[in-house]
Each structure stands twice: as structure tokens, then as C-alpha cells.
């Protein structure tokens with residue numbers, strides 16, 4: 384038996400993944416345990432969980448692998464600062480402290496934190512992304528594109544995967560980076576880099592693409608083969624925490640938007656324009672990948688692969704017959720890619736692609752049995768009912784139909800940024816005020832973003848113009864024509880959120896202003912509990928779609944344990960909570976007070 388531990392850490396979204404004889408046993412992000420969003424520290428808790436899930440200790444590990452090469456990264460930072468000197472002295476001093484303070488001793492740190500004395504292997508960052516995209520994919524051979532901010536030097540790579548081999552064909556190197564260009568706009572539009580990219584993508588449909596030419600003429604030169612160069616006069620990111628230069632602001636008519644201040648039409652137009660430029664680059668890269676690899680299928684990973692609008696467009700362009708996106712496409716997924724790489728590439732073990740894929744629905748985290756849940760509830764005298772599966776589904780389906788918001792906590796936690804039905808908050812997408820209720824009373828977040836729909840995989844074509852599956856909520860597709868409602872509202876007279884409040888389909892809570900939706904197809908094979916609930920909802924109330932949003936509030940990572948789920952339930956206006964087979968009603972609960980011991984125990988703040 385060969386146990387391999389993959390680790391990604393020390394940049395953002397650290398994670399651990401355990402592979403046994405080539406099978407993915409467990410994978411989880413550190414933030415879910417430490418409760419610090421995007422936690423980048425060495426994933427001690429996530430590693431402990433992975434080892435426990437496999438029933439082993441660190442001494443039983445045959446290989447440990449890190450997802451990038453810190454020395455190469457350090458070399459890039461030194462060389463970049465030398466090229467820009469004397470600019471960036473401060474940022475270089477700060478980086479030096481970080482690197483000499485620990486990052487250069489990654490191997491020793493890993494050994495020490497694991498109490499492990501064996502060898503530590505290092506994969507290259509984009510290679511780890513590429514391996515996370517290809518090895519678990521359903522394809523025996525495929526073209527592989529990885530696009531992100533930056534790894535060591537590469538920011539974009541094109542590879543070809545055949546059986547257990549993966550060969551890098553082309554790379555684009557720092558500072559020329561589509562991910563960093565996108566993040567520059569994220570920062571300029573007033574959102575947080577490395578987490579606000581999603582918000583900018585959600586803002587884009589409100590805008591007009593009036594800056595596309597400005598971007599293409601000044602900021603990025605995109606060639607026919609999808610390769611690109613940034614004009615570095617407009618960017619400060621190589622030697623500063625600031626992403627953009629004064630020249631950038633001058634080009635777009637003034638300074639960046641202050642975080643949390645009012646959004647204006649300019650931010651909407653900038654978002655839309657950058658979205659279109661992203662789609663242009665991704666589309667050209669894909670065409671080139673098809674041409675030089677002659678592969679009919681494509682795998683994607685890297686932070687830019689989380690741009691599900693671009694993925695949806697790529698799918699509709701039919702450059703490739705099939706597209707598979709690694710659900711943990713960001714850096715967390717590097718842990719999984721690196722571990723699979725040790726098995727297939729380093730040890731040369733054969734690989735047979737599985738139908739669907741090898742990710743087990745990305746349900747790779749901790750689970751809690753009904754006995755554990757009821758033990759917790761009883762120990763705190765928390766009122767609940769234990770129901771049979773059938774009863775539970777019928778009750779929840781009826782509650783949802785009546786407008787209730789229900790926390791749905793089942794089975795193993797998801798790996799990757801999306802909630803896929805195990806740590807999820809559900810609502811009936813048909814209610815016209817559900818989007819508002821979820822945003823303001825449950826998630827406490829900006830109101831301009833619609834929610835995502837989960838749909839029975841077999842019913843997807845009845846609700847969306849989507850000819851493929853989207854099990855990881857990484858494809859945006861239009862709501863089907865016959866599900867749209869004819870509205871007679873003059874949209875040109877409406878601004879921002881008022882546009883979203885116009886009911887434009889039978890499922891308004893998950894329909895964006897351009898009729899798009901970020902679809903999750905729910906499959907019986909990978910999530911029978913969620914599939915059963917949707918089936919009962921459809922049978923009783925005629926709709927195979929539910930609104931599905933991650934089980935957390937703004938600024939916090941999704942919940943991991945039943946305790947965290949209960950706390951989140953009590954701190955929001957959620958009406959019901961389902962923990963495995965238990966149903967809890969808010970109206971039955973005593974208010975959460977600040978002096979309860981157990982509340983302190985679960986570190987609420």
C-alpha cells in the first residue's frame with residue numbers, strides 16, 4: 384500500500400490531500416478547520432484530518448509532496464526586484480523577511496510539523512495544476528490548460544496528457560499573466576484580490592463592454608494563438624502590493640473605487656470589459672491547444688478556470704467536444720495534483736480514466752454520523768426531530784416550497800470553493816424575494832449577485848441551455864427559453880440591483896440580469912441524498928431546481944462540523960436546519976446568548 388500526502392500552502396488557500404494506491408482518500412482546505420478564510424499556513428489540521436480518514440499516522444506516509452518550488456519562486460522575486468531596482472525596495476525587504484523567516488525552509492517546516500523524517504518532493508506550480516486537471520479527469524488523453532496569477536515563473540501553461548504521462552508544451556511567464564490582469568481589475572473596482580474575482584464576474588452582466596478596445600490597445604497584447612504580453616507601464620504588482628499604476632487610473636478616468644463604497648456604472652463596465660477580454664484569451668488559447676494537440680477533450684485548472692462564465696462560453700464555442708474543470712481549480716487543488724503526480728509520474732503507475740471522473744463528486748472532506756450529530760444535539764439540549772430519509776425529504780420539500788430557507792448538512796464536506804449539496808443553504812428559486820432574503824438575512828453580502836441553481840442532472844435541458852454536465856458548478860449557461868418570462872420593463876431605465884429585481888424567469892432567484900445561471904447538475908451516483916431531495920421536490924412541487932448557496936456567512940469559510948452549522952443557523956435568519964437525519968426548527972430554539980459556554984468553545988468570533 385502506498386500513501387502519498389500532497390500539500391499546498393504558504394501563498395493562499397492551503398490544503399492537504401491523501402492518495403492511497405492512486406485513489407483519492409481525502410482532501411480538505413485548512414480554512415475549514417482553522418476558520419480563517421483563505422488560510423495560507425501549513426495545513427496542519429487538514430493534514431491531521433487526511434491521515435485520520437486514511438487510518439494512518441505520518442510515519443505510514445511513503446511520500447510527501449509540496450505543490451510548488453519555493454526556491455524557483457524566490458528566484459523570480461529576486462530577479463524581478465533587481466530588474467525594477469531601485470523601485471520596490473520596501474516590498475523586497477518585506478518579501479525577504481518572509482522568505483528568510485521560513486518560506487525557504489519549507490521542507491524542514493513540513494517535516495517538523497508532520498513529525499516526518501522521509502523525503503519531501505516538490506512539484507512545479509503549474510505542473511501541479513495541470514496534474515490536478517488531467518489525472519482525475521474522465522479522459523484517457525486530453526489537452527490541458529492552466530491559467531492563474533503566477534506560480535514560480537509560469538502564469539499559463541499548455542500540456543498534453545496521455546495515459547499516465549503529462550507533457551508541458553508551452554508556457555507564458557511572469558509578469559505576463561491573465562490572472563494578475565483580472566486581479567488588477569478586481570482591485571481597481573474595489574474588491575479584494577484573490578477572493579473578490581467572483582464578485583467582479585457577477586458584476587459584469589450589469590455593464591457594457593465599452594473598455595474592451597482600451598484594454599486590448601493599452602494593457603494587453605493578445606496574439607492569434609492566445610499568447611499575450613502585458614504593458615507593464617500600467618501595473619505595479621511586480622514590486623508592490625498595489626496592483627495598478629497611476630497611468631492605469633488615468634486610462635480609466637480616475638482613481639480606483641474605494642472598497643465598500645457605492646458601485647457605479649464605470650465599475651460595471653470595467654468588469655464586463657475585463658470579462659470579455661478574459662473570454663477572448665481563453666477562447667484563443669483553447670483553439671491553439673486543439674490545433675497543436677489534436678485532442679478532442681480539454682482539462683482546465685488554475686484560478687482563471689474558476690471563471691465559469693468563460694468556461695460556459697468555451698463549451699458553447701465547441702472548440703473541444705468535452706471540457707472538464709478541476710473543482711478545486713485554485714491553489715488548494717495543487718495538493719491533489721501534486722499527490723497524483725507522485726503516483727503516476729514519479730512512480731510511473733498506470734492510469735485508467737473513470738467514467739464521470741475520479742473526484743467522487745469532490746466530497747472528500749470530513750463526515751459526521753447521525754449518532755455523532757444527535758450526541759451533540761442532546762448534550763446541548765437542542766430541540767430536534769429525527770426522521771426517516773423519506774419523511775425528511777417530504778418535510779423539507781414542503782418547507783422550501785412555503786418559502787423557508789433551510790441549512791442542509793450531509794455527508795462529506797466538499798473540496799474546492801463551491802458548496803455542492805453537503806454544506807449548503809437551500810431555498811425555492813421560484814420565490815421572487817428569495818434572492819433578497821438570502822443576501823440580506825442569511826449571507827449578509829452584496830445584493831447584486833444572484834445565487835446558483837442545483838438541478839437534477841437528468842432535467843438540466845428542461846431548465847437550462849446546457850448540453851453537458853456541470854457537477855462542480857463551474858459552467859454558466861443561459862436559462863432555457865421556455866422558462867423565461869416576458870417582462871415589459873424597460874431595462875434601460877433601471878440601474879444596478881433594480882435590474883436584478885425584475886422577475887425574468889420561473890426561477891428568478893438564480894437568474895442573472897443577462898438570463899445566465901451558474902449551474903450545478905446533481906447526480907445520483909455522487910450525491911444520492913441531495914438527488915433524492917430534488918427528486919421529491921420535483922414530484923411534490925413540479926420543479927427540479929433549488930437555489931444552492933454555501934453554508935457560511937460573509938467573510939467566513941463554509942462550515943465543517945455540525946456545531947459550526949448550528950451556530951451559523953442561529954446567527955442568521957435561516958428557518959430550518961437539517962443535520963443528517965435531524966430536522967431543527969428555528970422557532971423551537973432558545974436564542975443564542977453570549978454567555979453560553981459551548982458558544983465560546985466553538986470560537987464564534
Ligand SMILES: [Fe+2]
Pocket residue numbers: 508512531532533534685686713714
Ligand atoms: Fe495557482
